[in-house]
Amino acid sequence: MSAKVVVIYSGGMDSYTVLNKAMQQGYDVHAVSFNYGQRHSKELLFAKKVCEQHKIEHKIVDISSINQLIGGSALTDDIDVPEGHYEEESMKTTVVPNRNMIxxxxxxxxxxxxxxxxxxxxxHSGDHAIYPDCRTEFVDAMNDVCKIANYQAVEVRAPYLAASKIDILRDGLAMNLDYADTWTCYNGQERACGRCGACQERLEAFAENNTVDPIAYQD
Structure with missing residues (x-):
């Protein structure tokens, strides 16, 4: 019997690649997605679709009530989503306090x-500058804690922690993954906006891999 692992699966291209990587490594994958009160739930619909296609055990957990405690993010509050590349200072408004630890x-x-x-x-490494809970020291500390927090040790694995989104996409393309089954845009409209930081980084990854993004954009 295959060993079990849990994959935190948002429905975006990074977690989609991680999900498939765990499956290809032969694990019995159990996916969990979180509704934390984000601006839209479109990416959760993509996550549900993919898990149904692959017959993966999938739980969507509603933790949106935590917004009573953690606010001030453009992803959860009535704050304009900034446009432009992730490295710009304005992208810090997309930080959701303590999200990854929760x-x-x-x-x-x-x-x-x-x-x-x-x-x-x-x-992944592209998130390090903006998101403290995506940095190596955070992941290492969480891994240490999760090995002693219960009677059963659980390892925290971030296989792309030292990789960029360009690298992640390259790995996924080598696995013949279909990124039409992912959603990245911070706006939950019919088509991706192409202007928010998430879209900009995604489009850059496809361009650097000399590949056309299969999803539709507004422009």
């Missing part, structure tokens, strides 16, 4: 309950 804690609890050996998530 999600990892819940995913580790799930892993313990189903006797899974690890929790995977899609932090």
């Amino acid at each position: 999600m990892l804690s819940m995913a580790v609890g799930y892993a313990v309950s189903i006797e899974a050996e690890a929790v995977y998530f899609g932090a």
